[in-house]
Amino acid sequence: MMRPMKLGGQELLFGEGTLAHLATLKYKKAVIVLANDVMIQNGVMSIIKGHLTTAQIPFESFIGIESDPGFSTVMRGAEFMRKHEPDLIIAVGGGSAMDAAKAMWIYYENPEIKDLVTLMDKNKFPLLRKKAKLICIPSTAGTASEVSRSIVITDDKTGIKYGIGNMEMVPDIAICDPVTTLSLPKSITAETGMDAMCHALEAIVSNRANYISDILAEKAILDIFETLPKVLKDGSNVSYREKMLTAAMVAGLAFTNVSLGITHSIAHGLGSLFKMPHGLANAILLPYIVEFNSQNESAKKIYDGLATKLGYVDLVSALKDLNHTLGIPSNLSEKLSDKSKFDENLSTLIEYALSDGCTKTNPIIPTKAQMQAIIELAYKGGQ
Ligand SMILES: [Fe+2]
Known part of the structure; x- marks a missing residue:
């Protein structure tokens, strides 16, 4: 039997200038997830911050995600989110930043889950969006994590990489603005x-x-x-x-x-x-x-x-x-x-x-x- 198709989350935006969509959003507080300071240095973050200011959405930034993101980084990010209680998570970056943000979202919303293995069991995968929605803004034209149901997270203790897929993780909004990839x-x-x-x-x-x-x-x-x-x-x-x-x-x-x-x-x-x-x-x-x-x-x-x-x-x-x-x-x-x-x-x-x-x-x-x-x-x- 055919599996149901899911073509993105709530909204897909693509093309030059689409970051401006952020200015139209209505949320109480955002946490921005960044791998490093590349998006700050190339000016993308100042565009994003400008739009969030217009939308009157206060934000905090979590910066520091390694390539092949580890479980301990994910748990740190989830803790950061529990402290700041965002109703909007914005991942800006390549596959690692977006995958890590998706995973942080899961553990932020479901603090009772303490490991990666639980997520491998589709019967135990939790429902998301109880506390926040997720926007992904890709900075590479490749992984498509902004519309995908998948993440790859490494268990830092064992070195095992877990590929986890579930349609719950398809980001609510994907904004593909080429300004992020220019540099x-x-x-x-x-x-x-x-x-x-x-x-x-x-x-x-x-x-x-x-x-x-x-x-x-x-x-x-x-x-x-x-x-x-x-x-x-x-x-x-x-x-x-x-x-x-x-x-x-x-x-x-x-x-x-x-x-x-x-x-x-x-x-x-x-x-x-x-x-x-x-x-x-x-x-x-x-x-x-x-x-x-x-x-x-x-x-x-x-x-x-x-x-x-x-x-x-x-x-x-x-x-x-x-x-x-x-x-x-x-x-x-x-x-x-x-x-x-x-x-x-x-x-x-x-x-x-x-x-x-x-x-x-x-x-x-x-x-x-x-x-x-x-x-x-x-x-x-x-x-
Ligand atoms: Fe791939």
């Missing part, structure tokens, strides 16, 4: 942009894909393919930044409903075992996975249709060209040069990838031997 460095622009491409390309061949997710994913793929190289060349162009940010959000609407595939399964493992950045891992892996998935007849048909629209004979060549233009390596060994360390961790990586939640929606569920062959090929490169 994003080239490498992060490229890697997060390819994460968004990967979301759309995995969603469109997911075995849960549907009519609506296909429309969203295809538009995102075509727009990202065309726009990402332009953004890299001219990062201060607001209309390119706007198209990327909107396309990444649209890719998020698709994947959060129909899930992903084994590019993400392997990338999650590479992140845990080698600290490889998520977007970079996805970008390198993607052509290899498209090649593997092409053994599935319906996936191949979808890939071929996309390639034609992009002006290519096959999608693998299109993705290799795109990676080359973006300066992304053609294989994993260029980033993970210690071969013996890679070999030592290979069996764990295979196990992680096979058991990852994204594997079950890939068009082909790989055997252990197939997963090993894919990873080894992506490591050394070639056909």
